[in-house]
Amino acid sequence: MTRVGILYPGYSAEDDYKTFASRLDDVELPLVHTLMREDAHRVDALLDVGSEEVLSKGAEELSNAGIDSAVWACTSGSFVFGWDGARRQVQGVRDVVGVPASSTSFAFVHALRQLRLSRVAIAATYPDDVARHFERFLTEAGVTVLSLASHGIVTAAEVGRLDPDEALDFVISNDHPGADAVLVPDTALHSADLIDPMEALLGKTVLTANQVSIWEGLRLAGRCESRPGPGNLFRSGTSTVRDAFERR
Template sequence: MGHTVGFLYPGFSAEDDYPTIEQALGDDVRLPVVHTTMREDAHRVDALLDIGGADVLAEGAATLREAGVQAAVWACTSGSFVFGWDGAAQQVEGVREAAGVPASSTSFAFVNAARHLGLRRVAVAATYPEDVAGRFAAFLAHAGVEVVSLSCEGIITAAEVGTLGRDAVLEFVAANDHPDAEAVLVPDTALHTVAWLDELEARLGKPVLTANQVSVWEGLRLAGAGRPRTGLGTLFATEEGPPNGPIG
């Protein structure tokens, strides 16, 4: 039996990561993407609060419900953690109600992925400005994950992030590793990464968790389709536990 996991994705930047993962996963998985409204493309707190607004997500989640998905993920890290832990949980609950299926967001996907791999200390390679990146570090800290190194590239728009290619991504992630980090987290769904996950991990010698990767892993977990899979990094290759709620 196949599994269908739906994603709410703001605007257009690296949404082609999803068909790339779908192809890698095989014929038993479908990953439809619904593009949600982005009135302003900016990694700025006020714009992010609008991008992740309840009205915007409910509209997209209703479309996923019509598509018959088995789980739904709000595939936007900054547009979820910017609300804080409780606000992000309320946001996910709104998606769950509108979609009628288990739901989560990329921010909680990072937390659940870190817990799944037993990570306690991580480096964060963030494309965001410093104030936004700091909110992601605080979100992780709430879950007991220590950020030993936080990089902030200060790129304002998702559109610009989406233009970064293989060489730039490999250099960016490698440059922002830290010897005390058990893994490197790359928290922007606007950044293409999934085609190079194994290459990234080989270069760094440790797990690399990226936004679109963890979003798909989380969705499959919620849909009861979690099992070891190759070609998508340590996270996908590791034996899954039973599905649980979005806060893990």
């Protein structure tokens, strides 16, 4: 049994991890809720959500869970720090938990490298100014962003309550014909049951935040063999990608 520890900000779509775990063999996802003083997709609030103080406290709790790897499962709370700041986050978590660690922002980069995809469309639930930070993060990793759509939702709680049909329509409507994949970057969005339908409708890979977070944890634990979905990513086989936060 592989245990991937999840550091998850606040409360919104944490039950999505239970759904993913139920569909993945021999995987447990112990989850620790980290402090969210203000639920807002706003840069200043996100800098607090991903601060060293907050992550260290959560990592201390996670360090007692008998985990094989750890993931800071917050895309916006990592990419707003920029590449180097997000790398320092990962190092800080790793120092506390004592096992390999990463974050959702780096997980997207690693997943794209695993699948050998580099041209993407982004369907972000965030306001546009926050989503632009994700675009810059990906660009620094050598990813070509062909289009960026923002749903403009301010709070994670509201994203967590988003109707599945509305979420599906938003992603499908914001594909780009030249994109190899559509990226859906918010861990507050329930996505476990949406990935396969979205990929079937689009005829291409869809990567969601909770999906790549779990995949990243399995990769770090040395358990990224091909397995049943959800999505093309889990079926893609053993990863040979180099950790982007260690060497670009």
